[in-house]
Amino acid sequence: MKLYISHSHNPYYNLAVEEYLFRNEEGEVFMLWQNDRTAVVGKNQNIYTELNLEKVKAGGIKIARRITGGGAVYHDLGNLNYSYIGTAAMAGDNSFLRFSEPIISALASLGVSVVLSGRNDLTVDGRKISGAAEHTEAGRTLHHGTLLFDSDLSMLSECLSVDREKLSSKGISSVSSRVTNIKPYLPKINGVAELISAIAKEISEKHGATLHPLPSCPEISKLEEKYSSEGWLYPKRRLVSEYTRSYKRRFSFGSVEILLSLSGEEIVSADISGDFFEGENFSLLKDAFLGEISELKSRIEHLDLDGYIIGMRAGDLLELFELC
Template sequence: MLYIDNSISTDPHFNLAAEEYVLKNLDPEEEYLLLWQNEPSIIIGRHQNTLAEINLDYVRENKIHVVRRLSGGGAVYHDLGNLNFTFIKKAVQSDLLDFKSFTEPVIRALAKLGVKAELKGRNDLTIDGRKFSGNAQYLYKNNILSHGTLLFDSDLTRLQKALKVQKDKIESKGVKSVRSRVTNIKEHLKEDITIEEFKKAIRDAVAEIQGENFVQYEFTEEDLKKIRTLMEKRFLTWDWNYGQSPACNIRNSKRFDGGKVEVLLEVDKGHIVNGKIYGDFLGLVSLADFEEGLKGLRYEEDVIRDYLKKHDLQKLFGNIGQEELLSCLMGR
């Protein structure tokens, strides 16, 4: 496994571009671990409506970056008290939407530090029932990118103020606020350590599980040039990070065990003219082709059901089932 310590940058635009670059341009036969940190930022899930997820005035006043990532799931707050980890490897069916193997090193590292953590729900790591890590995945050709956050010593007050968490999500978790649901790892440690020492504990746990030491990979000047180009073309653009919601005359929203789905459709003379789907579901790939394929379909349940049957819904919508998705598309 190759290890990339991306401490050369705390710019979220660059760091997300670096992830994508490694996934799509370095040797696909290798496995990679990246550890990285961002200055204050909100990282939006691939399928989310950005303006519905952030407190825009607070974000602007506090100069918090807003950047969309490749993977699905919900919006997360990053600062220098948060450590991010990314695994990139060959995809096998058992890895898809199963975060156990990717989070095992974190659980093992914390156990050695005297903290009991566990994988709970769809994609969360918790300590005493409180979340300190969210995880998501993205599939590209035959490789999978699985990444997660680790709240080590983040500003949780700022986290709460920056994110606009939907009421139905809070209620689905059985808690009263975002702040009461999350925790920092540092609060639970028996001995005080730095985030750099914690980073080493994660690396050691991965090496122990792999049964081998890392080979460190450092970005070349050519790598850095290509990462910056990708950053400018995608992660620094308004269209990618915010985008525009299409005109619609049908809008349906539902929360399922697999996440929230919000459907915006423009229907004219019984046919779908335009469609956009938002949500924090853990889809593994882009919805662009799926949304494009909705255009021209008769807005009838049997037609829409047949369309859904032609697609790998797990890759598109994670654990949202066909009938759940259909109920949201048809507003029933």
Template structure:
């Protein structure tokens, strides 16, 4: 079977994730794609997005948050990271395993003099440190497998963006396993740029297919992908609203003592809240009424909390400090 190969240059993570779904569901060929995105955090399909990110760091550093079609843990994308995607038709889904897709990547890395290997799980390592995380999604009898390749990614940015206090969240979402990571560039016996690395990976993998064809999207293809990007992948309802239901707990020290609260969130919206400690019954009721039905997001919570600023400060609760604790 002919394998379609493409190496798009668009750095928009939402467009790239939409491209994967479009290729999976609208094409019937086997496919290999190599791509990159600007700085972004990409959570797995079944994860609680808010529980995976340091949302203030992400906001302040203009890092996009996205949700992909596959399960598994959270990964970090930036232009120093490559993403590879394989889409394959299969007769028996039970015969497909990660090694079918990761082994070609391992072999290409080894051609560069890298001692890369798979742990048998969903990652690739060099010297005991992770360079690649992988995940899969099945649609009918087509398997989408994709993974990262940290080449010269901003690892400190990665660590800070994914630093979060999980003790605040109670849910049944898939949680990421944090691993020690390293950049491939630091392990190469001979230096090369990320563009040189990308060309090498793409050409070597493409040449491994006896029958290959290089794919260029038509205007209709790009329009359909753009529509999927705009209507799904860039939308709050998909990125945050698709998260499993969860309970968020936190507390705030006030001049009157400790204020303890919890938010019950479903599909990204606050269904109910509970307030205890240094707060009057009347203010507790007002907060509960105002918060119900709104998105658990700082930009949505801010005007609601500021509306109650006078009531809050009467009880020595500062609106800004409460807002910081609410997300």
């Protein structure tokens, strides 16, 4: 395993390096990094509904979009991010548990008992300290997550516009009541720098990881340009009002919103957003909806939906479209 530690706090650079390692390294990779104040949305999320843009812009907070699915998160220098890259095959049936193991183990060595809760959260005493996301492509999986050490939780709560249905599904009333920092659980760790050193030491000893300098190449510069571009941050989407029908629901695997545009009785275009995790065939899903609306149920029943949205079954999509 190769271990990388980024000393940059630029979100666009860090995401660029991460993607470069994901696409170019062949073995296992573990990376520790921090972003200065940044609101980061999942690949398929709508920035206008997921973030409190007025608060974000007034506070000079950067906005970033990652290549993984999942929900919006807030980064600052009280938060530590980790990335674990490996083969999709090594993950087994529960990739989130497998790829979270180094962090769970490292925190356990420091005396903190961490539990994987729900689909992608790490919790301590029932409160979230980390949210993770994944992307799988060409047999490789990128797993990354946050780790709240001494983050500004009030700013986190103010920047993120979390769906009330998502909060109620977890039996809580607000973002702030759901999350906590781990600093109180680590009295011997004085700051994130010491936490980085402690985790790096555990990763090296338990997984045989060796520390390497971050690569520097034109490809990373191009990726950094992508991540900071308006086209990546604000992908062109038609207004909801321009679509004929709108469907939205929260499932155990995430929220899904599908917009359909009809010409007569034919579906001619579709848009999909949400905090779900993509399957490797996700880019083909929109086209699967196109055609006569009377035949939509039949088309859905013949789809292997887990290959498009991880965890989704035909019955879920039929329920969303009210075709059950």
